[in-house]
Amino acid sequence: MDIEEEDDEDDEDSGGRLRSKQDNSEAGYDRYFQDLQTSAKTSNNTLSKLAVLNPKEFNDILASAPKKHDIEIKRLLNAHRSYFSQWVFELHSGFNLIFYGYGSKRRLLNDFAQSSLSNGPLIVINGFFPSINIKDILLKITSGALNITCSTGQVLEHAAVICDYFSDDEREFDHLYLVIHNLDGANLRNERAQTVLSMLANSPNIHLIASVDHINAGLLWDNVKASRFNWIWHDGTTYDDYLVETSFENSLLMRSGEMGGVRGVQYVLTSLTSNGRGVFRVLAEHQLVEMEMSSSDGSDNSALGLPYNKYYQLCREGFYVSSDASLRSQLTEFKDHKIIHTKRLPDGTEVFYIPLDKATLTSIVENMA
């Protein structure tokens, strides 16, 4: 809030305005309808022309690749750092902070939280994490940080317990800090999670420090929630890479040997019951055998898939499922995590397959044992 900052902001703003003026010459909706009319002509090139990178290579290459604007990016980060104490002040004045702008804000916010917010439990939540859910977050707060037990039936009630705790004068901790990376993460986008978080944010001694990256993140909150959050917005453009955030995404390009895929699969498998793992194993083993026979490397796994009735039969034989419905629900879970894909053959039968290459699949199966 110094005077220098004002100048800075003046610059930024005029820049932004300049931009919008120039680009308005071609309004967005015009362009949309224009493109809708003309048939989209794109070439038929596919990525199969490219070599397949495995995750290790990918990471090594990126680590050794020259970094552009390294100095400027560091300078930007340091400029943000100089506001840490101002942010603390804003938090303690009853506002919650939200950061937007291009570049991963993970490092910045973690730095901020660890250096400046030490007078209360700090919960760091990775909203981009594929299986994060609001219940786990609440549990982490109550049983992890506050060491209290409460019935965990309804999340809303659960949140109310936490709010009550922090409005009680005789509490053990004065403040609770929640750092949420990607409040707009896929699993936090739902109404319930946002309501609960907004209730927490509304409580006077719980402080939220959140970041959003999706360009339409502003649509997340209705009037009620927005007023509960009581945001102060900060431009946290860092130009930092999003490697951590995107490592969980089913990336478009790393179809095989993909890092996110493997991390995801392993995580999902460890969180399942032994029967659930069995269901996966049945398919994985079947597919490995098929791969062996057809000496395929995994470029088109759908051809090797297992038809549903046969899959069901195999699972029953292994005592993994007892009914059609339970297999279905198990498979839905796998499908949601994009671990198992399905395809309908021309004759109407549904086949299941795992979209991973042989080496990866083998290692997963080995790890399961």
Next chain:
Amino acid sequence: MTSNITTRDEFDSISEGCFLVMPPRHTTTRKRKRVSIKDVKATTSRPKVTLSDGFQRLFRGDEPKENMELRRKGFEETWKKTEDLVEVPYLFSSCNYQYDKNNKDQYSTNTTRRTLGIMLDMNHTCLDNISQFVDRAYDTESTMKSLIALPYHEIPTGLVFAGINTPDHATPFEQLTSLLSLPATPENKRTKDNYVALLQSKDCATLQIMMARVIEQFLASNDPSQISDKMDIDNEENGDENESEEDGEEGESREKHEESSKSYTLTANSGDNTCRLQRYDLQMLEGWYKHQMDIRENKSAPRSNLVVILQDLESFAPDVLQNFITICSEYRLRIPIVFIIGIATSTEILHQSLSKSTLGLLRIEKFWLQQSEAWFNRVIETVFIDTPHTIKFGARPYKFMLDHFYLYDFSIGAVKSSLKYALMHCFYGSSLSIFLPLLGRSRPDTLKKLQEMRKRKLITQDHINTLRMQASFKTYIESICDTEPSKALRLVTDDDFFTTAAMADFLCGIETYRQKFKFGLDLIQVLQGQFSAFSTLRKSKRMLLLQSLETRDGLVGGDSTHSEVTRWLVSLVRKVEPDALESLLDALEGLMESNPDYKQRCMTVVDGESRYKISMWKERLVELLAGDKTYVARMEKKAKRLEGMSLPDMEEKRSTETSKKVHAEAIAHMKRKGTEVSKLAMEISDWIHYIFYECLQSYTQVPMHELVYYVQSKLHEKSFSAQPRASVQTALTNSKHYLDCQCCQGGQDQLLPSEPDSCILYKLYLECGRMINLYDWFVAFGCIIEREKSPADNPLNENEVQARFIRSVAELQFLGFIKPTQRKTDHVMRLTWSNI
């Protein structure tokens, strides 16, 4: 395989998305039990890690520590004052609800303060009506005025329209709750002691929870010790209890409970486990209510009602609500339940969410709370015009706040945040804010304070320099250097004089200006009220304030449209009818009397002689009117002669020299030859013109106004209406804007290899159509990357291009610019079409 799974730092894991870091003192010491906290807290005041709440020492760290503390305290005090102004400006004077603290301990001090706040004051009549409605809701037919005998199963329901912005409703409903639960006393005209339960939709996800909430709240309004006993008994959850208390099964489930209710005794010893009622069973409430009615001292008093307030009807789940209403109506004969339902603007929602049969169970009466707009106008008046404390907004922040309120959300909360943030900004970032708390004191007091500050070395050389650098100070010096060169010199050279006597003058000058300005606005208001024929041209104080902030001349002087109001009023007074003159003078006198501010303080310019003048005019007018008929007749004759010379209207915008001359001559002539009455009107209008000129100057004329007027709006705009998408797109198309580097010169349309990878990819993306072929995108990306100068030891290879491409594509997908599609192999969909 596991070697691939790399994590960046301690907060990145593939198995967990949620991490906990405990504060240092707790990780080392043993965990204290909650029971023991009480003792610990009593002895050691909480050790605060961040003592200064993030405040920093300004002047590059040279600012004395006391000053930092001073600013921090200044902020807290000023915000407290402002908050009180916003919530509690017109205390007991207009509000006749004395709050009886002894009776209701359970309300926090916060609520106590709020119960008397501006909202209550404004909604006073409405709340009165509601409480009367509640009181007589179950009165017998004979006492009912308008309604015929009650049909069975109808619950008296008050529908309260509370305005567009639902988050703001919390305060009025809290007030309503505390108001309704006040005990009946003759002075608040209440007849019944009621029990109240306030429900919000967020607490009522299911019927069971909702019921439990209602019952808990009612029981809690009773003696706490009794409840705790009871709640113990009822704590046992029974999972398979039938929860479907829909219309059909309602009767059946009641029969089942009929038996248990027989054994239900509220004051039974707690060891007796005969009551197996669920905590969401209304039977319990019934029993409790009977018991309450039995044990009360005054048996002759009317039975209390049970008021259930549903704060935000719109957000309740309709099926839950329907069941709730149905159940309550079943119990209606045994326990007198009254609903108060909060609703935003229209009853539409009621018909949409409730079925006809449910609606039939309600007997609805409607009430309207004041809209937030009225509140907003009053807050602006109180904070920016009526009170000396706190900062005032300059044109841009003020406009921002107005626009945000009127064009965006009508939100009271947002206005409060806005005020608070301005204060925060001022006290946090400006070293001169230490002078702000001195405002509104008398001059000797201010002087004393300043001298003390000077002595304690709180006013440093840095402060003095900053003060002298203010633009208004410069203009001030320039303006007096011709007339009072010695004073000007002293101001610039003598630090002691400057920081004490001169600063005291400046601070008082600011306050005097405020008082004058307030008077000027009040005068405008009074005059506007006098000319009812022109009511369409009236302007609210809010708009007048905006106008005066926006120009350098204030509301007077210059030919700008901003001074139109004052010119228009002066000319109207000039032409006023004789019989209207009396009421005009009365109004002026009333204005003088109304505000004690004008009687004391530094208002000599306006006050002393004006008061005298007004009474003189009045006397003359009385004489004139009392004058004999011949006099009147002569007057009329005289008036006839003047007919041809009537004044040209202000609306005619003739601005030639001649027309001006004619105008001036006409006025002069009127003065010379006009009737006595018109002479009087002339004098009054001259006086009004003079007052306007004195009072309605722009604040920019006041030296040192920078201390009080907050003019930066950038921060507000950024903090409260940020544009995340625009920021991302700017970063991607114009990286120089953020990075400020030397290498990326050139326009935004150019593609430079030195730009960050994602920027290059995004610019290529902008050239694409609906579908993007990943391979082609890759090739284009590679072409640009190739031009980049890579170090000799690490030449660019295909794989690196690919890896960087993958990284950037993933980023764009993560940001929401593209999404994968199945329509064509290796294609993505484009999702955005313009740079906002």
